[in-house]
Amino acid sequence: MEKTEMLIPEIKLIPSPTTEEAKAAVGYKWNDVAGTRHKLGGEPTGENVEIPSCVMCKQPMTCYATIDSIGDDYDLADCCVINVFVCLNCGTTSSQIDQAHA
Template sequence: MRDIPPFKLVPEPLNEEAAALPPFQWAGDDIGRRHRLGGRPDFIQAPDVPKCSCGKEMTFYAQLDSINDEFILADCGMIYVFVCSDCWETKSVLQSF
């Protein structure tokens, strides 16, 4: 699979509970807004592209950011999702500051 072109993902609350969540109180301006589909991962730490069980390096599919102070991923971290186009295995990697 070739690299997926980049798309910015903008979270949209789907109910009143989600819409009422407070924003981050102390994190930087970009924290909570780094969601992406395709492109290249914005690794917080060293690059960590997994290999599939078939041995091939996996293709970056998406990154999901922390939501707010209550739903934070390991100190303002992100989840990176990868896929193998040969066997459709997926793996995810979590990184934080």
């Protein structure tokens, strides 16, 4: 029987910058969504994201976190996100940048 990936419940993360410099780095002037999509678990964010298979043991990986672009000054390829995957079987991780419009 083929294993399917495990889904961790989605846990939203909210940036809490503590310095003026950090506060200025967060958010976009012309985009209200980018910069707010940080989370643990849930489905990976983005269009047509394929769940990767582990390079070590070939098991389907689990989306462990999604890290959003930070803001205008620290943008990831035009408001992309980074999806972080982990193999819960052997502990291997992988990440990829994905385009996401919502």
